[in-house]
Amino acid sequence: MRLYECGKCGNPVHFDNRVCINCGAQLGFLPDSMSMQALTPAGGDLWQAASRPQADVRFCANAAHDICNWLISTNDDHVYCQACRYNHIVPVTDNPEGLARWQKIGQAQRYLFYSLLRWNLPRPGRDADPQGGLVFDFLADEVDANGYLVPAMTGHEDGLISLRAAEANDATRESVRVSMNEPYRTLLGHFRHEIGHFYWAQLVRDDRTLAEARALFGDERVDYAEALQRNYRQGPPADWQAHFISTYASSHPAEDFAECWAHFLHIVDTLETARSFGLSTEPRRHEKMAAEVDFDPYRAADAQTLVDAWVPLSVALNSIQRSMGQPDSYPFVLSPPVVQKLDFINRLIRRAGAVYER
Structure with a gap:
């Protein structure tokens, strides 16, 4: 994630900022230029962006609930921004808990879409593809007839990404992480994993790409339910760390791809953040x-280039976390087979999109 600056005073500002703390300017993110804009009110719902000659931007409709800080050009017919327009079911906003959940989910979703936009990856919605277009449901838990809580499920099916809204609550998400013996569980991680399933369907289509994917990840046609049941009964293979990025990745080829996709996004975006802050390691x-x-x-020619920078940085980050009594930021090992998988994803992304020129 880039470090931005205020268009009025030059003060550093961050991706999530709404207001410049130095000069008080209203801020918004403009996806068309992948830039944070300092804004001046221009009457009605219009704003004048510091870098644009006309007052031709307005906020996403979700800004009314302090959920989104993204901007829309007036020539765009949507009332929602390029991230929020894919949402179908969202948390309620008529109570503090629902609003807080929606704000946290929205934040994670915008980080996801930042990467999709940087790579200019295809993002067909249900308007373009009614059967497999991208759409999001953020689902509330339910209570059955006997009064038992029925947690909503997080998953992907035919372009529909479902996310359990209760996981925006730290205590809920952490309890699930501990019960499932996971080293890492975040809202952004969910988004990046589930979007991996979507992009398998979008990008792994031709025979040559499919053959290469199956050689690396395995045959995705293997019975999914049976594979998961076997994983829950027997656990991961004893040597899973030599071949997979996580224990869950070892459960089925589709999950292996989605896990690697998520980690690829983790690594790329964190390295961009490190670059923006001028971070380096030289112990x-x-x-x-x-x-x-x-x-x-975002323009790396191959995954090895990313890994060579990532491993020292992640070790340093983990050491800093331990010094604060916190768990490791990145408790994973990148074995040679995993790097090969990440390289496949890098090539897949480079073929599918064109990195935004900035």
Whole structure:
């Protein structure tokens, strides 16, 4: 994620900022230019962006609930921004808990769409593809006839990504993480994993690409329900870490692809953040742990370039976390087979889109 600056005073501003803390300017993110804009009111719902000659932008309709800070050009007929317009079922906003959940979910969703827009990946919605277009449902838990809680499910099916809204609550999400013995569980992780399933359907289509994918991840036609049941009964293979990014990735080829897709987005976006802040590692007497992000991670020619910078940085991040008594930020190992999978995803993305010129 880039570090931005206020268009009025030059003060550093972040992707989530609504107001510049230095000059008080209203801020909004304009996906058309992938830029944070300092704004001046121009009457009605229109705003004048500092970098544009006309007052021709307005906020996403979800800004009314402090859920979204993205802008829309007046020549766009949608009332929702390029991320929010894909939403179908959303949390209620008539109570503090529902609103807080929606705000956290919306934040994670915008980080996801930042990456999709940077790569210019295809994002057909249900208007373009009624059967398999992208759409999101953020679902509330239910109570059955006997008064028992029935948690909503997080998953993907034919372009529909469902997310359990209750996981926006830290205590709920952490309890699930502990019960499932997971090292990592976040809203953004859910988004990046489930969108991986969507892009398998979008991008792994021709015979050559499908054959390469199956050689790396396995045959996705293997019975899914049976594979998951076997994983829950027997656990992962003893040598799973030599071949997979996570234990869940070992359960089925489709989950292996989605997990690798999610980690690829984690790595690329975090490296861009490190680059924006000028972070580098050069520990004394440990030359092999030296790294500098002197390239645009969204344009990396191959996954090895990313990994060579990521491993030293992630080790440093984990060490800093431990110094604060916190769990590791990235408790995963990138084995050679995993790097091959990440490289396939990098090539897949590079073929499918064109990185936004900035």
